[in-house]
Amino acid sequence: MEYKPIRKVVSGNYAAAYAVKHARVEVVAAYPITPQTSIIEKIAEFLANGEIEGLEYVPVESEHSAMAACIGASATGARAFTATSAQGLALMHEMLHWAAGARLPIVMVDVNRAMAPPWSVWDDQTDSLAQRDTGWLQFYAENNQEVYDGVLMAFKIAETVNLPAMVVESAFILSHTYDVVEMIPQELVDEFLPPRKPLYTLTDFDNPVAVGALGGPNDYYEFRYKIAKAMEDAKKVIHEVGKEFGERFGRDYSQMIELYRTDDADFVFMGMGSLMGTVKQAVDVLRDEGYKVGAAKVRWFRPFPKEELYELAKSVEGIAVLDRNFSFGQEGILFNEAKGALYNTNAKPLMKNYIVGLGGRDFTVSDVRKIAENMKAIIEKGELDVEVDWYHLKR
Amino acid sequence: MNTLFGEKKEGATKIVLTRVDEYPEAPISLGTTLSNFTGDWRTFIPVVDDDKCVKCYICWKFCPEPAIYIREDGYVGIDYDYCKGCGICANECPTKAITMEKEEK
Numbered sequence: 001m002e003y004k005p006i007r008k009v010v011s012g013n014y015a016a017a018y019a020v021k022h023a024r025v026e027v028v029a030a031y032p033i034t035p036q037t038s039i040i041e042k043i044a045e046f047l048a049n050g051e052i053e054g055l056e057y058v059p060v061e062s063e064h065s066a067m068a069a070c071i072g073a074s075a076t077g078a079r080a081f082t083a084t085s086a087q088g089l090a091l092m093h094e095m096l097h098w099a100a101g102a103r104l105p106i107v108m109v110d111v112n113r114a115m116a117p118p119w120s121v122w123d124d125q126t127d128s129l130a131q132r133d134t135g136w137l138q139f140y141a142e143n144n145q146e147v148y149d150g151v152l153m154a155f156k157i158a159e160t161v162n163l164p165a166m167v168v169e170s171a172f173i174l175s176h177t178y179d180v181v182e183m184i185p186q187e188l189v190d191e192f193l194p195p196r197k198p199l200y201t202l203t204d205f206d207n208p209v210a211v212g213a214l215g216g217p218n219d220y221y222e223f224r225y226k227i228a229k230a231m232e233d234a235k236k237v238i239h240e241v242g243k244e245f246g247e248r249f250g251r252d253y254s255q256m257i258e259l260y261r262t263d264d265a266d267f268v269f270m271g272m273g274s275l276m277g278t279v280k281q282a283v284d285v286l287r288d289e290g291y292k293v294g295a296a297k298v299r300w301f302r303p304f305p306k307e308e309l310y311e312l313a314k315s316v317e318g319i320a321v322l323d324r325n326f327s328f329g330q331e332g333i334l335f336n337e338a339k340g341a342l343y344n345t346n347a348k349p350l351m352k353n354y355i356v357g358l359g360g361r362d363f364t365v366s367d368v369r370k371i372a373e374n375m376k377a378i379i380e381k382g383e384l385d386v387e388v389d390w391y392h393l394k395r
Numbered sequence: 396m397n398t399l400f401g402e403k404k405e406g407a408t409k410i411v412l413t414r415v416d417e418y419p420e421a422p423i424s425l426g427t428t429l430s431n432f433t434g435d436w437r438t439f440i441p442v443v444d445d446d447k448c449v450k451c452y453i454c455w456k457f458c459p460e461p462a463i464y465i466r467e468d469g470y471v472g473i474d475y476d477y478c479k480g481c482g483i484c485a486n487e488c489p490t491k492a493i494t495m496e497k498e499e500k
Contacts, residue, residue: 101422102421102422102423103420103421103422104421162420162421199419199420199421200419200421200423209423209424210423210424211421211422211423212422213422213423213424215422219412219418219422222412222415222418223418223421223422225415226415226418226420
């Protein structure tokens with residue numbers, strides 16, 4: 001069947017809901033929280049209108065229960081999905097470990113929202129990045145199209161390596177903003193994403209298993225190693241699935257770090273999620289003004305694309321890491337990870353951390369220009385002014 | 396007489412994994428309790444004195460495992476493959492027919 005995309009104007013949240021429908025998800029358990037609510041509302045609407053079949057929708061009383069229900073569903077062999085934001089994700093934290101530890105390929109959309117207090121519903125990546133050690137794959141979407149594509153790919157990748165996956169989009173900037181999304185006809189999604197083949201199921205009565213069984217000091221260690229290895233293996237799977245997606249549907253996701261005009265760049269801006277759309281636009285403007293700059297969008301934060309980062313770092317003099325998140329007592333989380341990944345290599349570009357856009361503060365093309373001016377100056381001087389720059393601070 | 400818990404296991408072997416490749420991909424139970432003898436954790440074992448036993452079966456009701464079964468002759472037997480040595484049976488026995496003794500290993 002020839003691929004003819006179906007173009008719809010949808011919000012990021014609706015893009016996620018459509019992807020869930022097209023992925024033929026069997027169980028959705030979710031609790032509404034702003035700004036995620038419209039994802040599960042749309043799924044419920046599909047179900048009520050009979051537009052979706054074979055889906056069990058479980059209304060639960062909290063996010064902890066939502067993840068617990070997904071874990072149970074996934075352990076029976078079903079394809080399970082949930083969505084949440086900020087405080088809801090934090091409430092799920094314990095269950096996130098259970099999902100990854102039991103090697104259940106649940107897919108979740110987290111709509112990045114700032115952690116309270118102060119109470120906030122706007123964009124900030126600290127909620128999802130705080131879950132980086134739970135064993136979940138993490139994909140950061142730049143736009144509504146990537147939300148849709150990300151969910152479909154996440155299922156395929158998660159079910160190949162048997163780890164859960166999080167698809168992360170920005171509060172309001174994507175979740176509630178409408179844009180054209182090219183959707184894939186159902187038959188072609190079915191070809192790309194066949195039914196799940198679980199490792200084991202609770203409903204295989206000839207081969208009964210207990211999930212999450214006790215593991216003493218003699219066995220626990222080996223199971224941790226297996227998760228670590230699955231994460232490493234995921235890099236190859238991400239590459240293959242991303243490439244296949246590109247060949248079938250024209251949008252290539254084979255690289256874990258998307259490089260934009262970095263070939264001859266003196267320095268690059270590195271970041272994740274929707275702010276990289278602004279950065280790419282700014283790179284075009286800055287290139288016209290004579291700056292040799294590029295953008296490096298980290299698509300997958302877990303597993304961390306060390307090797308691709310190293311290749312990039314070898315060719316540039318500086319990396320401005322834009323973090324819409326912060327780890328108190330240290331620095332921006334992506335900055336911390338990127339710097340750490342390069343420490344034992346011979347690539348030593350000047351790296352500076354710009355803390356931007358926390359709690360939904362606007363981050364615009366002119367902000368990128370100011371950062372470019374600053375980066376240019378420190379590269380010429382050969383040393384950093386400050387390592388972590390609270391860029392927007394009212395001084 | 397109910398001997399529901401008195402059936403013995405056949406072909407039961409303990410699974411010991413020595414290499415990481417032998418482990419299952421996910422931490423699922425490696426077989427059922429037919430091969431996983433949960434009784435090997437204990438320090439003390441209950442010993443029943445049939446002369447004092449009045450067949451009230453309070454121990455049988457209270458055993459949380461349940462590792463106490465009712466024998467053909469109506470007295471209680473203890474399945475040491477699964478008894479964790481918690482001592483609840485000895486504590487509950489009204490005639491002090493069950494005593495906890497240090498297990499020789």
